[in-house]
Amino acid sequence: MSGPRDLNGRAVTPGRWERLRNRLPGGARGHDPLDVAEADLVVVAESxxxxxxxxxxxxxxxxxxxxEVVLRHVLRLPGDRVADAVATAALDGYGRVDQARPDERASDTVTLGLARVQLLDAMHLAQERSRMASLGSRHGGVVLRWQVxxxxxxx
Incomplete structure:
Protein backbone atom coordinates (compact mmCIF):
# COMPACT_ATOMS: atom_id res chain seq x y z
CA MET A 1 0.00 0.00 0.00
CA SER A 2 1.53 3.28 -1.00
CA GLY A 3 0.37 6.85 -0.82
CA PRO A 4 -1.96 8.54 1.63
CA ARG A 5 -5.20 6.87 2.69
CA ASP A 6 -8.58 8.30 3.62
CA LEU A 7 -10.86 7.47 6.56
CA ASN A 8 -12.12 4.39 4.72
CA GLY A 9 -8.65 3.11 3.89
CA ARG A 10 -8.85 4.04 0.20
CA ALA A 11 -5.86 5.57 -1.56
CA VAL A 12 -6.11 9.32 -2.03
CA THR A 13 -4.90 10.71 -5.34
CA PRO A 14 -3.06 14.00 -4.87
CA GLY A 15 -4.57 16.99 -6.67
CA ARG A 16 -2.80 19.09 -9.25
CA TRP A 17 -1.74 21.75 -6.70
CA GLU A 18 -0.23 19.14 -4.36
CA ARG A 19 1.65 17.42 -7.22
CA LEU A 20 3.07 20.80 -8.30
CA ARG A 21 4.04 21.75 -4.74
CA ASN A 22 5.79 18.39 -4.27
CA ARG A 23 7.99 19.10 -7.31
CA LEU A 24 9.30 22.34 -5.83
CA PRO A 25 12.40 22.25 -3.59
CA GLY A 26 11.29 21.62 -0.03
CA GLY A 27 7.73 21.06 -1.15
CA ALA A 28 7.53 17.31 -0.65
CA ARG A 29 5.99 16.06 2.57
CA GLY A 30 9.25 14.45 3.64
CA HIS A 31 8.00 11.07 4.80
CA ASP A 32 7.47 7.70 3.25
CA PRO A 33 3.99 6.22 2.98
CA LEU A 34 2.98 4.14 5.99
CA ASP A 35 3.01 0.36 5.58
CA VAL A 36 1.40 -2.33 7.76
CA ALA A 37 4.68 -4.28 7.82
CA GLU A 38 6.85 -1.50 9.29
CA ALA A 39 8.84 -2.86 12.21
CA ASP A 40 9.10 0.41 14.17
CA LEU A 41 5.35 1.07 14.55
CA VAL A 42 4.10 1.49 18.10
CA VAL A 43 0.66 0.76 19.53
CA VAL A 44 -0.88 4.10 20.49
CA ALA A 45 -4.40 2.86 21.29
CA GLU A 46 -5.93 -0.57 21.80
CA SER A 47 -8.76 -2.38 23.50
CA GLU A 68 -2.13 7.99 9.23
CA VAL A 69 -2.44 4.83 11.28
CA VAL A 70 -2.28 1.11 10.84
CA LEU A 71 -5.57 -0.22 12.14
CA ARG A 72 -5.14 -3.85 13.22
CA HIS A 73 -7.87 -6.23 14.36
CA VAL A 74 -6.98 -9.55 16.01
CA LEU A 75 -9.48 -12.36 15.45
CA ARG A 76 -9.74 -16.02 16.43
CA LEU A 77 -11.32 -18.13 13.70
CA PRO A 78 -11.76 -21.81 12.89
CA GLY A 79 -8.78 -22.83 10.77
CA ASP A 80 -10.93 -23.90 7.84
CA ARG A 81 -12.58 -20.45 7.64
CA VAL A 82 -9.44 -18.30 7.70
CA ALA A 83 -8.90 -18.13 3.93
CA ASP A 84 -12.50 -17.02 3.31
CA ALA A 85 -12.33 -14.39 6.06
CA VAL A 86 -9.02 -13.01 4.77
CA ALA A 87 -10.42 -12.84 1.23
CA THR A 88 -13.51 -11.00 2.45
CA ALA A 89 -11.43 -8.53 4.49
CA ALA A 90 -9.21 -7.92 1.46
CA LEU A 91 -12.22 -6.41 -0.33
CA ASP A 92 -11.96 -3.53 2.17
CA GLY A 93 -8.18 -3.19 1.87
CA TYR A 94 -7.19 -5.36 4.84
CA GLY A 95 -4.26 -7.73 4.67
CA ARG A 96 -3.27 -10.56 6.96
CA VAL A 97 -0.52 -9.94 9.48
CA ASP A 98 0.55 -13.07 11.33
CA GLN A 99 -0.53 -13.17 14.95
CA ALA A 100 -0.48 -16.98 15.38
CA ARG A 101 1.04 -18.32 18.57
CA PRO A 102 2.79 -21.72 18.67
CA ASP A 103 0.31 -23.21 21.17
CA GLU A 104 -2.63 -22.28 18.92
CA ARG A 105 -1.25 -23.73 15.71
CA ALA A 106 -1.99 -27.26 16.93
CA SER A 107 -5.64 -26.49 17.71
CA ASP A 108 -8.51 -26.10 15.28
CA THR A 109 -8.61 -22.31 15.74
CA VAL A 110 -6.23 -19.71 14.39
CA THR A 111 -5.46 -16.28 15.78
CA LEU A 112 -4.72 -13.79 13.03
CA GLY A 113 -4.40 -10.09 12.52
CA LEU A 114 -6.02 -8.09 9.76
CA ALA A 115 -4.59 -4.61 9.15
CA ARG A 116 -4.74 -1.67 6.79
CA VAL A 117 -3.43 1.89 6.56
CA GLN A 118 -5.90 4.76 6.90
CA LEU A 119 -6.67 8.05 8.53
CA LEU A 120 -8.77 7.52 11.63
CA ASP A 121 -11.46 9.13 13.73
CA ALA A 122 -13.72 7.65 16.40
CA MET A 123 -16.69 7.17 14.08
CA HIS A 124 -14.68 5.26 11.46
CA LEU A 125 -12.98 3.19 14.15
CA ALA A 126 -16.40 2.18 15.49
CA GLN A 127 -17.49 1.34 11.95
CA GLU A 128 -14.43 -0.87 11.38
CA ARG A 129 -14.86 -2.58 14.74
CA SER A 130 -18.43 -3.42 13.79
CA ARG A 131 -17.31 -4.66 10.37
CA MET A 132 -14.73 -6.98 11.97
CA ALA A 133 -17.20 -8.26 14.57
CA SER A 134 -19.55 -9.14 11.73
CA LEU A 135 -16.75 -10.78 9.74
CA GLY A 136 -15.71 -12.84 12.75
CA SER A 137 -19.27 -13.90 13.51
CA ARG A 138 -20.02 -14.88 9.90
CA HIS A 139 -16.94 -17.11 9.90
CA GLY A 140 -17.57 -18.74 13.28
CA GLY A 141 -15.03 -16.71 15.22
CA VAL A 142 -14.58 -13.72 17.49
CA VAL A 143 -12.63 -10.47 17.60
CA LEU A 144 -10.09 -10.53 20.43
CA ARG A 145 -8.89 -6.91 20.25
CA TRP A 146 -8.11 -3.96 18.01
CA GLN A 147 -5.01 -1.79 17.90
CA VAL A 148 -4.05 1.55 16.41
Missing part, protein backbone atom coordinates in the same frame (compact mmCIF):
# COMPACT_ATOMS: atom_id res chain seq x y z
CA UNK A 48 -9.98 -5.90 24.06
CA UNK A 49 -13.27 -4.66 25.53
CA UNK A 50 -16.01 -4.87 22.92
CA UNK A 51 -18.20 -2.53 24.98
CA UNK A 52 -15.58 0.24 25.24
CA UNK A 53 -16.46 3.32 23.20
CA UNK A 54 -13.99 4.00 20.42
CA UNK A 55 -13.99 7.72 21.26
CA UNK A 56 -13.15 7.05 24.92
CA UNK A 57 -10.25 4.76 24.09
CA UNK A 58 -8.85 7.20 21.51
CA UNK A 59 -9.25 10.19 23.86
CA UNK A 60 -7.24 8.40 26.56
CA UNK A 61 -4.47 7.39 24.14
CA UNK A 62 -1.39 8.86 22.46
CA UNK A 63 -3.09 8.67 19.03
CA UNK A 64 -2.27 11.57 16.71
CA UNK A 65 -5.44 12.27 14.67
CA UNK A 66 -3.69 14.09 11.82
CA UNK A 67 -1.32 11.20 11.06
CA UNK A 149 -0.38 1.78 15.45
CA UNK A 150 1.62 4.82 14.37
CA UNK A 151 5.23 5.73 13.82
CA UNK A 152 7.02 6.87 16.98
CA UNK A 153 7.18 10.61 17.54
CA UNK A 154 10.49 11.98 16.29
CA UNK A 155 12.67 13.70 18.83
Missing amino acids: DDEAAASSSVLDASDWRPDD LQRPVAG
Whole structure:
Protein backbone atom coordinates (compact mmCIF):
# COMPACT_ATOMS: atom_id res chain seq x y z
CA MET A 1 0.00 0.00 0.00
CA SER A 2 1.53 3.28 -1.00
CA GLY A 3 0.37 6.85 -0.82
CA PRO A 4 -1.96 8.54 1.63
CA ARG A 5 -5.20 6.87 2.69
CA ASP A 6 -8.58 8.30 3.62
CA LEU A 7 -10.86 7.47 6.56
CA ASN A 8 -12.12 4.39 4.72
CA GLY A 9 -8.65 3.11 3.89
CA ARG A 10 -8.85 4.04 0.20
CA ALA A 11 -5.86 5.57 -1.56
CA VAL A 12 -6.11 9.32 -2.03
CA THR A 13 -4.90 10.71 -5.34
CA PRO A 14 -3.06 14.00 -4.87
CA GLY A 15 -4.57 16.99 -6.67
CA ARG A 16 -2.80 19.09 -9.25
CA TRP A 17 -1.74 21.75 -6.70
CA GLU A 18 -0.23 19.14 -4.36
CA ARG A 19 1.65 17.42 -7.22
CA LEU A 20 3.07 20.80 -8.30
CA ARG A 21 4.04 21.75 -4.74
CA ASN A 22 5.79 18.39 -4.27
CA ARG A 23 7.99 19.10 -7.31
CA LEU A 24 9.30 22.34 -5.83
CA PRO A 25 12.40 22.25 -3.59
CA GLY A 26 11.29 21.62 -0.03
CA GLY A 27 7.73 21.06 -1.15
CA ALA A 28 7.53 17.31 -0.65
CA ARG A 29 5.99 16.06 2.57
CA GLY A 30 9.25 14.45 3.64
CA HIS A 31 8.00 11.07 4.80
CA ASP A 32 7.47 7.70 3.25
CA PRO A 33 3.99 6.22 2.98
CA LEU A 34 2.98 4.14 5.99
CA ASP A 35 3.01 0.36 5.58
CA VAL A 36 1.40 -2.33 7.76
CA ALA A 37 4.68 -4.28 7.82
CA GLU A 38 6.85 -1.50 9.29
CA ALA A 39 8.84 -2.86 12.21
CA ASP A 40 9.10 0.41 14.17
CA LEU A 41 5.35 1.07 14.55
CA VAL A 42 4.10 1.49 18.10
CA VAL A 43 0.66 0.76 19.53
CA VAL A 44 -0.88 4.10 20.49
CA ALA A 45 -4.40 2.86 21.29
CA GLU A 46 -5.93 -0.57 21.80
CA SER A 47 -8.76 -2.38 23.50
CA ASP A 48 -9.98 -5.90 24.06
CA ASP A 49 -13.27 -4.66 25.53
CA GLU A 50 -16.01 -4.87 22.92
CA ALA A 51 -18.20 -2.53 24.98
CA ALA A 52 -15.58 0.24 25.24
CA ALA A 53 -16.46 3.32 23.20
CA SER A 54 -13.99 4.00 20.42
CA SER A 55 -13.99 7.72 21.26
CA SER A 56 -13.15 7.05 24.92
CA VAL A 57 -10.25 4.76 24.09
CA LEU A 58 -8.85 7.20 21.51
CA ASP A 59 -9.25 10.19 23.86
CA ALA A 60 -7.24 8.40 26.56
CA SER A 61 -4.47 7.39 24.14
CA ASP A 62 -1.39 8.86 22.46
CA TRP A 63 -3.09 8.67 19.03
CA ARG A 64 -2.27 11.57 16.71
CA PRO A 65 -5.44 12.27 14.67
CA ASP A 66 -3.69 14.09 11.82
CA ASP A 67 -1.32 11.20 11.06
CA GLU A 68 -2.13 7.99 9.23
CA VAL A 69 -2.44 4.83 11.28
CA VAL A 70 -2.28 1.11 10.84
CA LEU A 71 -5.57 -0.22 12.14
CA ARG A 72 -5.14 -3.85 13.22
CA HIS A 73 -7.87 -6.23 14.36
CA VAL A 74 -6.98 -9.55 16.01
CA LEU A 75 -9.48 -12.36 15.45
CA ARG A 76 -9.74 -16.02 16.43
CA LEU A 77 -11.32 -18.13 13.70
CA PRO A 78 -11.76 -21.81 12.89
CA GLY A 79 -8.78 -22.83 10.77
CA ASP A 80 -10.93 -23.90 7.84
CA ARG A 81 -12.58 -20.45 7.64
CA VAL A 82 -9.44 -18.30 7.70
CA ALA A 83 -8.90 -18.13 3.93
CA ASP A 84 -12.50 -17.02 3.31
CA ALA A 85 -12.33 -14.39 6.06
CA VAL A 86 -9.02 -13.01 4.77
CA ALA A 87 -10.42 -12.84 1.23
CA THR A 88 -13.51 -11.00 2.45
CA ALA A 89 -11.43 -8.53 4.49
CA ALA A 90 -9.21 -7.92 1.46
CA LEU A 91 -12.22 -6.41 -0.33
CA ASP A 92 -11.96 -3.53 2.17
CA GLY A 93 -8.18 -3.19 1.87
CA TYR A 94 -7.19 -5.36 4.84
CA GLY A 95 -4.26 -7.73 4.67
CA ARG A 96 -3.27 -10.56 6.96
CA VAL A 97 -0.52 -9.94 9.48
CA ASP A 98 0.55 -13.07 11.33
CA GLN A 99 -0.53 -13.17 14.95
CA ALA A 100 -0.48 -16.98 15.38
CA ARG A 101 1.04 -18.32 18.57
CA PRO A 102 2.79 -21.72 18.67
CA ASP A 103 0.31 -23.21 21.17
CA GLU A 104 -2.63 -22.28 18.92
CA ARG A 105 -1.25 -23.73 15.71
CA ALA A 106 -1.99 -27.26 16.93
CA SER A 107 -5.64 -26.49 17.71
CA ASP A 108 -8.51 -26.10 15.28
CA THR A 109 -8.61 -22.31 15.74
CA VAL A 110 -6.23 -19.71 14.39
CA THR A 111 -5.46 -16.28 15.78
CA LEU A 112 -4.72 -13.79 13.03
CA GLY A 113 -4.40 -10.09 12.52
CA LEU A 114 -6.02 -8.09 9.76
CA ALA A 115 -4.59 -4.61 9.15
CA ARG A 116 -4.74 -1.67 6.79
CA VAL A 117 -3.43 1.89 6.56
CA GLN A 118 -5.90 4.76 6.90
CA LEU A 119 -6.67 8.05 8.53
CA LEU A 120 -8.77 7.52 11.63
CA ASP A 121 -11.46 9.13 13.73
CA ALA A 122 -13.72 7.65 16.40
CA MET A 123 -16.69 7.17 14.08
CA HIS A 124 -14.68 5.26 11.46
CA LEU A 125 -12.98 3.19 14.15
CA ALA A 126 -16.40 2.18 15.49
CA GLN A 127 -17.49 1.34 11.95
CA GLU A 128 -14.43 -0.87 11.38
CA ARG A 129 -14.86 -2.58 14.74
CA SER A 130 -18.43 -3.42 13.79
CA ARG A 131 -17.31 -4.66 10.37
CA MET A 132 -14.73 -6.98 11.97
CA ALA A 133 -17.20 -8.26 14.57
CA SER A 134 -19.55 -9.14 11.73
CA LEU A 135 -16.75 -10.78 9.74
CA GLY A 136 -15.71 -12.84 12.75
CA SER A 137 -19.27 -13.90 13.51
CA ARG A 138 -20.02 -14.88 9.90
CA HIS A 139 -16.94 -17.11 9.90
CA GLY A 140 -17.57 -18.74 13.28
CA GLY A 141 -15.03 -16.71 15.22
CA VAL A 142 -14.58 -13.72 17.49
CA VAL A 143 -12.63 -10.47 17.60
CA LEU A 144 -10.09 -10.53 20.43
CA ARG A 145 -8.89 -6.91 20.25
CA TRP A 146 -8.11 -3.96 18.01
CA GLN A 147 -5.01 -1.79 17.90
CA VAL A 148 -4.05 1.55 16.41
CA LEU A 149 -0.38 1.78 15.45
CA GLN A 150 1.62 4.82 14.37
CA ARG A 151 5.23 5.73 13.82
CA PRO A 152 7.02 6.87 16.98
CA VAL A 153 7.18 10.61 17.54
CA ALA A 154 10.49 11.98 16.29
CA GLY A 155 12.67 13.70 18.83
